[in-house]
Amino acid sequence: MSVLSVRDLRVDFRETQAVRGVTFDVAEHGTVALVGESGSGKSVTALSILGLLPSNARLSGQILFDGKDLRQLSSRELRALRGAGISMVFQEPMSSLNPVFSIGFQIGEALREHLAVARRDLRARVLDLLSEVGLSDPRAKLERYPFQLSGGEQQRAMIAMAIACEPKLLIADEPTSALDVTVQKQILELIAELQARRRMAMLFITHDLALVRQVADRVVVMRQGEIREQGTVRQVFDQPRDEYTRMLLDARPRIDAIRTRQRRGEAPVMLEARGLSKNFDGVAAVKGASFRLAKGRTLGLVGESGSGKTTLGLMVTRLHEPSGGELRFHGEDARAMPRLAFKRRVQIVFQNPYASLNPRFSIGATLTEPMRLHGIGADEAERRTLATKLLAKVGLPASALFKYPHEFSGGQRQRIAIARALTLEPELLICDEAVSALDVSIQAQLLNLLRELQEETGMSYLFISHDLAVVKSMADEVMVMKDGEVVEMASAEKIYSEPKHPYTRTLLASVPR
Amino acid sequence: MNLWLLAGQRFLHDRVCVASAVVVLGFIAVAGASAVGWIARDWSEEVAVSYAPPRFAGVERAEERAQAEGKAVAQNDFGIADPIGQELAEVRASLSERLKDEARSASLAFGADKWGRDVLKKAIKGTETSLLVGFAAAGLATLLGTLFGAFAGYYGRWVDDLFNWLYSVFTSIPYLLLVLAVAAVLGQKGVLTVVLILGLTGWTGIFRLVRAEYLKHRVREYVLAADSVGASDLRRMFAHILPNVSHVVLVQLSLHVVLFIKSEVILSFLGFGVGVDTVSWGSMLAEAPSELILGMWWQIAAATIAMALAVTAFGLFTDAARDALDPRLQ
Numbered sequence: 001m002s003v004l005s006v007r008d009l010r011v012d013f014r015e016t017q018a019v020r021g022v023t024f025d026v027a028e029h030g031t032v033a034l035v036g037e038s039g040s041g042k043s044v045t046a047l048s049i050l051g052l053l054p055s056n057a058r059l060s061g062q063i064l065f066d067g068k069d070l071r072q073l074s075s076r077e078l079r080a081l082r083g084a085g086i087s088m089v090f091q092e093p094m095s096s097l098n099p100v101f102s103i104g105f106q107i108g109e110a111l112r113e114h115l116a117v118a119r120r121d122l123r124a125r126v127l128d129l130l131s132e133v134g135l136s137d138p139r140a141k142l143e144r145y146p147f148q149l150s151g152g153e154q155q156r157a158m159i160a161m162a163i164a165c166e167p168k169l170l171i172a173d174e175p176t177s178a179l180d181v182t183v184q185k186q187i188l189e190l191i192a193e194l195q196a197r198r199r200m201a202m203l204f205i206t207h208d209l210a211l212v213r214q215v216a217d218r219v220v221v222m223r224q225g226e227i228r229e230q231g232t233v234r235q236v237f238d239q240p241r242d243e244y245t246r247m248l249l250d251a252r253p254r255i256d257a258i259r260t261r262q263r264r265g266e267a268p269v270m271l272e273a274r275g276l277s278k279n280f281d282g283v284a285a286v287k288g289a290s291f292r293l294a295k296g297r298t299l300g301l302v303g304e305s306g307s308g309k310t311t312l313g314l315m316v317t318r319l320h321e322p323s324g325g326e327l328r329f330h331g332e333d334a335r336a337m338p339r340l341a342f343k344r345r346v347q348i349v350f351q352n353p354y355a356s357l358n359p360r361f362s363i364g365a366t367l368t369e370p371m372r373l374h375g376i377g378a379d380e381a382e383r384r385t386l387a388t389k390l391l392a393k394v395g396l397p398a399s400a401l402f403k404y405p406h407e408f409s410g411g412q413r414q415r416i417a418i419a420r421a422l423t424l425e426p427e428l429l430i431c432d433e434a435v436s437a438l439d440v441s442i443q444a445q446l447l448n449l450l451r452e453l454q455e456e457t458g459m460s461y462l463f464i465s466h467d468l469a470v471v472k473s474m475a476d477e478v479m480v481m482k483d484g485e486v487v488e489m490a491s492a493e494k495i496y497s498e499p500k501h502p503y504t505r506t507l508l509a510s511v512p513r
Numbered sequence: 514m515n516l517w518l519l520a521g522q523r524f525l526h527d528r529v530c531v532a533s534a535v536v537v538l539g540f541i542a543v544a545g546a547s548a549v550g551w552i553a554r555d556w557s558e559e560v561a562v563s564y565a566p567p568r569f570a571g572v573e574r575a576e577e578r579a580q581a582e583g584k585a586v587a588q589n590d591f592g593i594a595d596p597i598g599q600e601l602a603e604v605r606a607s608l609s610e611r612l613k614d615e616a617r618s619a620s621l622a623f624g625a626d627k628w629g630r631d632v633l634k635k636a637i638k639g640t641e642t643s644l645l646v647g648f649a650a651a652g653l654a655t656l657l658g659t660l661f662g663a664f665a666g667y668y669g670r671w672v673d674d675l676f677n678w679l680y681s682v683f684t685s686i687p688y689l690l691l692v693l694a695v696a697a698v699l700g701q702k703g704v705l706t707v708v709l710i711l712g713l714t715g716w717t718g719i720f721r722l723v724r725a726e727y728l729k730h731r732v733r734e735y736v737l738a739a740d741s742v743g744a745s746d747l748r749r750m751f752a753h754i755l756p757n758v759s760h761v762v763l764v765q766l767s768l769h770v771v772l773f774i775k776s777e778v779i780l781s782f783l784g785f786g787v788g789v790d791t792v793s794w795g796s797m798l799a800e801a802p803s804e805l806i807l808g809m810w811w812q813i814a815a816a817t818i819a820m821a822l823a824v825t826a827f828g829l830f831t832d833a834a835r836d837a838l839d840p841r842l843q
Binding site: 319359 | 515516733734735737738739740741742743744748753756757
């Protein structure tokens with residue numbers, strides 16, 4: 001008996017078909033994972049179940065919940081069902097919670113709305129829920145506002161709200177994607193525990209195949225609005241029948257993969273930091289980081305949000321002036337070098353390709369600007385030729401020169417950002433979460449591109465990422481940061497096989513395998 | 514495709530936008546033609562009797578008036594035999610004939626003012642003055658607001674404090690008082706004075722918005738990226754950030770044109786506006802109170818209709834431009 005059956009669901013937005021004939025079932029107490037990359041239609045499918053699609057969407061097909069077609073229900077009946085029958089946990093807890101009401105009030109509201117719980121019992125019920133989702137000191141948390149909680153605590157509060165009315169089906173849309181890996185592990189464990197205790201069915205939506213193995217018993221793989229493959233976790237992971245599924249499984253960098261990229265021998269030190277620190281209005285973001293980076297090598301920098309890894313990266317590029325410490329570049333004091341000359345040798349690629357390219361600049365203008373500023377190329381025509389060559393190097397056609405950033409996908413934009421950094425032929429490239437915002441298949445392509453470029457040019461990389469598996473596939477040496485401090489630094493082999501610091505061990509243990 | 518082209522496409526898809534744009538362009542064309550002297554060059558010439566009514570209100574009324582004037586003269590009889598009475602009567606008769614002829618021949622489509630000047634031509638000349646004031650003052654205010662806002666928002670710290678202090682000073686004085694004070698300091702009347710008064714006092718709102726945009730954009734990754742390839746502060750401010758906040762600036766510019774056209778009317782009404790040697794919608798309205806008492810409604814009607822049309826069209830145009838340029842829709 002299945003709780004939810006979706007039959008030949010189709011969703012159109014004007015000309016685009018977001019979902020094209022999707023059929024799957026969620027069994028009672030079972031967990032189905034809906035997996036796909038961005039644009040696969042997985043979130044649209046989830047939203048259409050709850051009737052939460054924007055008004056310009058056209059729906060067809062059947063969505064049966066407990067044998068009732070949800071599309072036949074009136075909006076009042078549907079509202080009653082949301083929360084009580086089906087509830088949802090979203091990706092961004094911060095934007096799904098109302099910032100002007102306390103956590104306790106918001107959870108209480110769900111109870112009052114659906115279960116008509118009396119006002120005097122409300123507080124006790126909310127307290128029970130908060131302790132059930134594992135919030136420490138629930139009595140104090142009751143009065144807190146969303147911004148006073150950490151990301152993990154916010155997500156726990158969201159889950160408390162979702163399970164408040166004992167739904168039969170929980171839809172979790174990327175519930176851990178915005179969270180750090182250690183927190184992600186805790187939340188996943190919590191969800192699994194609650195599901196077992198409350199005997200809920202769950203539809204788990206994610207882009208991360210590694211999570212699927214942990215939480216789900218069935219998998220539905222989607223791509224461009226269609227189901228490519230579905231089956232039990234064992235079937236899909238061990239004997240994928242579909243080509244796309246196989247590609248997804250292979251593209252995923254794995255923490256337990258054997259490092260194929262080992263470079264022996266000494267290389268001269270290019271960059272050395274001694275006690276580099278940065279304060280923002282008295283708050284220490286980086287507390288004395290010391291490290292060395294050799295020529296042509298990659299130093300991985302791993303840490304969770306707020307660890308100070310981005311600030312450290314920005315200090316190395318001299319986009320932030322350090323508050324203290326020393327930065328030496330080829331033995332010279334980097335802070336005493338002329339800014340422009342230094343920038344020519346050290347370049348950076350940012351995380352978000354949607355934000356790091358100026359939307360009003362054509363790609364040609366974006367690529368020729370650094371050359372013009374540094375006097376590379378005799379005239380505009382020569383710079384354009386150079387830009388075209390660089391575009392070819394990162395795998396883009398020359399016609400891209402005349403287009404604008406919004407005409408490219410995320411992966412293509414990141415290639416453009418890399419090309420911009422390469423215009424100055426830097427000796428050191430800082431990759432600040434450069435592939436984190438991208439789908440796994442695109443991620444794999446870009447990691448390959450970065451490796452090829454390093455082989456070709458002998459650049460050094462400072463590779464900053466929260467993703468331990470990605471760092472493992474890239475780095476020669478790895479540095480782990482926590483709360484502004486470098487807690488451990490060792491060669492990549494060592495840090496993954498015999499981590500010394502307890503935090504490194506926790507991090508490694510949290511990575512989904 | 515360029516984002517400006519995309520915005521243009523969106524703009525052209527909306528009928529209200531296009532209609533309002535056509536009206537706005539019409540006004541600009543009229544003002545331009547008047548400025549180069551193709552039309553309404555002779556606006557200040559006396560071409561009709563005083564207060565000649567508009568033609569559609571009827572030539573008869575003009576004749577009546579002329580006759581009434583003739584009669585009034587004829588009745589001026591003290592009962593003494595006048596040796597030249599015969600001649601005088603003839604002269605009067607011919608005069609009143611001439612008046613009648615003149616009134617008929619020169620009765621104007623939109624009537625005349627106290628001095629017999631064509632109201633239509635005055636309205637056209639007024640359009641030129643009002644639009645000139647509106648655009649020049651809005652240009653000046655936007656320039657100041659954008660520059661100040663860019664520096665304050667981008668540099669922060671003491672630069673920000675300085676401009677915020679200036680902003681507070683300007684906004685803490687009641688607007689009209691400030692305007693009158695600047696007018697008193699500048700002393701002479703004229704179009705340039707009005708532009709300066711409005712421009713120098715009107716930048717505050719734009720400053721606040723542009724400053725907020727710069728605060729937001731200066732930490733964006735594309736600005737950091739520009740920094741990392743070596744772009745100077747000024748280049749980041751004006752080559753990188755400005756095009757990305759230009760939608761705010763353009764909408765404010767358009768909004769302030771409307772605002773300043775209305776402000777000019779108020780200033781002229783209060784007597785601080787353009788001088789007597791020129792005409793604006795405001796000075797036309799300023800003449801209206803004494804006329805209205807006598808039932809001469811056409812001058813105020815002409816100025817009001819012209820202004821209402823221009824302001825409405827501009828307002829719609831601004832709204833449409835805001836929608837078309839909104840980066841969230843891109």
